[in-house]
Amino acid sequence: MTKPQNNDGSSAVQLTHVTRTYKRDEFEVRALDDVTLDIPRKSFVAIMGPSGSGKTTLLNLVAGIDHATSGRVAVGGEEISAMNEREIAAWRARHIGLVFQFYNLIPVLTAFENVELPLLLTNLNRAQRKTHVEAALKAVGLADRMGHYPRQLSGGQEQRVAIARAIATDPTILVADEPTGDLDAKSAEEILSLLTELNRQFGKTIVMVTHDPRSERFVDTVYRLDKGIFIGAEQGGRTARPTHATETAA
Amino acid sequence: MTKFALLVFKNLTRSKRRTILTILSIAVSLFIFAVLVSLPTFANQMLADTTSSVRLISRTKMGFAYPLPEAYKPRIATIPHVVAVAGLVIYGGIYHEASDQFPSVATDADQIDMWSDWGLTGVDEFKKMKTACLVAQGTMRRFHLHVGQQIQLRGTVYPFNVTLTIVGTIDKGPVPSFLIFRRDYFEEAAGKPGIAHEFWVRVDDSKVVPEVAAAIDHQFANSTAETRSASEAAAIGNILGRYRIFMRLAEFLGLVAVVAIGLVAANTAAMSIRERRSEIAVMRSIGFPSWGILSLLVSESLIVGLSGGAIGCGVAFGLFKVFALNADALGPFVSLHVPPYVLAETLGVAALIGLFSAYVPARAAAKRSIVEALRLVD
Numbered sequence: 078m079t080k081p082q083n084n085d086g087s088s089a090v091q092l093t094h095v096t097r098t099y100k101r102d103e104f105e106v107r108a109l110d111d112v113t114l115d116i117p118r119k120s121f122v123a124i125m126g127p128s129g130s131g132k133t134t135l136l137n138l139v140a141g142i143d144h145a146t147s148g149r150v151a152v153g154g155e156e157i158s159a160m161n162e163r164e165i166a167a168w169r170a171r172h173i174g175l176v177f178q179f180y181n182l183i184p185v186l187t188a189f190e191n192v193e194l195p196l197l198l199t200n201l202n203r204a205q206r207k208t209h210v211e212a213a214l215k216a217v218g219l220a221d222r223m224g225h226y227p228r229q230l231s232g233g234q235e236q237r238v239a240i241a242r243a244i245a246t247d248p249t250i251l252v253a254d255e256p257t258g259d260l261d262a263k264s265a266e267e268i269l270s271l272l273t274e275l276n277r278q279f280g281k282t283i284v285m286v287t288h289d290p291r292s293e294r295f296v297d298t299v300y301r302l303d304k305g306i307f308i309g310a311e312q313g314g315r316t317a318r319p320t321h322a323t324e325t326a327a
Numbered sequence: 328m329t330k331f332a333l334l335v336f337k338n339l340t341r342s343k344r345r346t347i348l349t350i351l352s353i354a355v356s357l358f359i360f361a362v363l364v365s366l367p368t369f370a371n372q373m374l375a376d377t378t379s380s381v382r383l384i385s386r387t388k389m390g391f392a393y394p395l396p397e398a399y400k401p402r403i404a405t406i407p408h409v410v411a412v413a414g415l416v417i418y419g420g421i422y423h424e425a426s427d428q429f430p431s432v433a434t435d436a437d438q439i440d441m442w443s444d445w446g447l448t449g450v451d452e453f454k455k456m457k458t459a460c461l462v463a464q465g466t467m468r469r470f471h472l473h474v475g476q477q478i479q480l481r482g483t484v485y486p487f488n489v490t491l492t493i494v495g496t497i498d499k500g501p502v503p504s505f506l507i508f509r510r511d512y513f514e515e516a517a518g519k520p521g522i523a524h525e526f527w528v529r530v531d532d533s534k535v536v537p538e539v540a541a542a543i544d545h546q547f548a549n550s551t552a553e554t555r556s557a558s559e560a561a562a563i564g565n566i567l568g569r570y571r572i573f574m575r576l577a578e579f580l581g582l583v584a585v586v587a588i589g590l591v592a593a594n595t596a597a598m599s600i601r602e603r604r605s606e607i608a609v610m611r612s613i614g615f616p617s618w619g620i621l622s623l624l625v626s627e628s629l630i631v632g633l634s635g636g637a638i639g640c641g642v643a644f645g646l647f648k649v650f651a652l653n654a655d656a657l658g659p660f661v662s663l664h665v666p667p668y669v670l671a672e673t674l675g676v677a678a679l680i681g682l683f684s685a686y687v688p689a690r691a692a693a694k695r696s697i698v699e700a701l702r703l704v705d
Contacts, residue, residue: 162616181605194610
């Protein structure tokens with residue numbers, strides 16, 4: 078099991094004795110149970126486990142869209158479990174890029190406008206936003222699809238736009254929830270390759286929840302959960318490992 | 328904030344049919360509201376205009392149908408503070424068809440200056456010509472009359488017709504549609520009955536109106552034709568009393584229309600926001616604060632409300648302009664005119680519909696747990 082690190086700047090994510098419980102009717106569901114783990118900066122990691130193992134809950138806590146019932150969650154050195162709603166919204170805008178299984182693009186906005194969405198929260202002017210959007214769409218290989226609406230794109234292309242939206246603000250961490258879950262095998266491979274490239278070229282820390290066993294060969298580390306308990310981390314099957322990845326997982 | 332305008336616009340055009348139908352339903356209800364609220368404004372304005380009047384009106388206690396003897400006129404003239412007295416007979420004729428009715432009264436030609444504040448023209452001719460008449464602008468427009476034209480009114484109360492020559496107009500009368508001709512002509516045609524339904528009395532100071540009214544009533548107390556005198560405002564208010572219940576009903580119906588459409592708009596806004604729950608959650612997950620989401624959703628609803636309000640006001644204003652020509656068909660105390668303050672009030676109501684219809688569902692969506700909205704629990 079991974080030991081929590083000191084906050085020496087080498088950890089992108091630190092979870093210390095984190096527990097998350099939900100109330101469902103009269104029952105209390107313990108989605109995460111005393112989880113302690115570190116995710117190193119600039120690494121590409123997968124969180125895997127069977128359904129109901131708590132992997133998405135863990136991802137939500139890292140992304141700051143859910144809060145722990147107890148324990149400490151620190152991302153990029155900042156303890157987000159202590160932030161109020163307003164602070165954490167601003168923090169998410171600065172530090173987190175989210176990719177969802179079903180892309181979750183806004184259907185009435187073009188690819189360009191979808192990618193621009195998080196940039197509206199910044200102080201960038203229109204021209205600067207345009208530069209960022211174009212760069213993000215170019216990075217995901219969709220520079221020629223800027224004016225397309227989500228309905229005019231394939232599933233793989235939609236997910237690429239979602240990834241471009243996630244990286245447009247140059248966030249510290251990219252958080253992906255089953256990014257290949259709704260894609261065919263070819264598109265899934267392309268998305269995993271794209272995420273690998275983003276990690277390798279731009280040094281993005283990527284935390285990905287997945288069921289897909291093919292993902293294991295693309296990542297540095299696989300963190301396994303079962304019934305809300307962190308059962309261990311193992312080395313991923315990525316052959317050409319980035320030199321900047323700091324391994325902390327056992 | 329202009330950078331969010333595109334977002335608001337795109338969401339408004341998400342379901343064009345729904346947006347257009349919502350705008351139109353708000354427009355229709357606010358058109359009804361503007362129209363119904365405008366109807367009583369004329370009567371209210373008339374009362375407001377007469378509150379400082381130096382005129383008072385004496386009638387018989389028994390009601391309109393019973394006239395007062397002409398002999399009262401010189402006796403009223405001797406009461407202190409009385410400057411002028413004019414007898415007035417209600418003729419009530421019909422012009423052409425039965426539907427072409429408007430109030431027609433006969434008064435003393437030498438006392439026509441009593442109403443100089445009504446914007447009278449052709450006063451000199453009125454004093455000179457026995458068959459002369461002055462016609463209010465509303466009536467002139469409705470029947471396309473012109474000065475110099477001869478018209479005939481058929482008597483409904485009295486069994487004779489009068490043939491009159493229009494010598495002037497009444498530009499700012501108390502009601503938009505009526506006609507004044509000479510009482511000496513009426514007396515001649517009626518066989519000199521020597522009557523007046525009302526005596527209009529002008530005093531030297533508005534403060535003494537109640538005192539003079541009391542003096543007139545005191546003078547004719549216990550006579551066969553006792554009087555009830557009141558200030559011009561009170562007398563007109565008394566006549567308007569019968570209309571006012573309809574006016575109040577009109578205002579109430581206007582409010583009902585607004586409340587009904589407010590509920591419809593709220594339901595539409597709730598449906599629209601519910602459909603976008605996961606999108607809203609995505610926006611929040613990428614950093615949009617709750618208040619930002621709330622502002623965007625309420626802005627959309629505000630635009631819909633104000634668009635409906637603007638259309639409703641515009642149509643009411645335009646239609647009233649077109650149909651104002653026939654306004655006096657609705658009666659002497661109804662004016663087809665939407666005053667600027669009613670337009671402002673209607674737009675204010677439109678804004679309130681927009682704000683309140685979206686606020687509750689928008690606030691709920693903005694506060695809802697992101698995880699719950701995205702169903703990201705595994």
